[in-house]
Amino acid sequence: MMIKRTIVSAVFAFAAGIVSAADFPKGDSASARVFMELHSIQRLSGVLTPLLTVPGGAFRIVEGDLLALGNLRIRLVGIEAPEVAQLCNSAQGDSWECAAEAEDRIRDVLRTAERIECFSNDRDSYGHYLASCKADGLDVGGLLVAEGLVWPDQEQGYYQPEAAQAQAASRGIWQAETPSPSDWRRQQD
Missing domain, CATH: 2.40.50.90 (OB fold (Dihydrolipoamide Acetyltransferase, E2P))
Structure with missing residues (x-):
C-alpha cells in the first residue's frame, strides 16, 4: 500500500510540475514558479502539507x-x-x-x-x-x-x-x- 501511494504521489507531482509550469506567463521569476509548483504538488498529491x-x-x-x-x-x-x-x-x-x-x-x-x-x-x-x-x-x-x-x-x-x-x-x-x-x-x- 505504501509503495502504491508513493508511486501515485510521484505521478501527481510530475503532473503538477507540467501543469503549473505551463500556466506561468513568460518572465515570471523562477522562485515563484518553484514555490507554486510545490504548492500544486501539495494540493494534488497530499505529500506536502x-x-x-x-x-x-x-x-x-x-x-x-x-x-x-x-x-x-x-x-x-x-x-x-x-x-x-x-x-x-x-x-x-x-x-x-x-x-x-x-x-x-x-x-x-x-x-x-x-x-x-x-x-x-x-x-x-x-x-x-x-x-x-x-x-x-x-x-x-x-x-x-x-x-x-x-x-x-x-x-x-x-x-x-x-x-x-x-x-x-x-x-x-x-x-x-x-x-x-x-x-x-x-x-x-
Missing part, C-alpha cells in the same frame, strides 16, 4: 526574516534581512534604518493578508522552521527582495531575478554599497 495556514495578523515579527506564532519560530527561507542594529547606506551618503523598514513592511504585508500559508520541511540549527510563506498568494520573501528590503541568500540561490531588478533600480539596500548581514556581523566581531 503546509506547516501552517493562519489568518493575517497572527504573526509577531521578531526580525525582518523571523516570524513567531506563539512558541513557533519561522525563518523565511532564501532571504537575509538586515540585522536589528544594522544601518544601510543611502544614495545621499547618509544611512537609514533598513532593519526597521524591513520589519515594518513584512508586518504590514502579514497584517493585511486574509490568509498566510507557510511550507517547511527543514529546521535551522536554532530549531526555527525554514519556510516559504505566502500572504494571499504573494510570496513574502520574493516581495521583500524585489522591494530592496532584504538580500537574497546567496548560498540558497533563491530570488536572484528579484534582486537583480531591485539592484538595477537602486531600490532600498541597493541604492548604495551596504554590507550584507553576514558581512556586517563579521565586521562587528
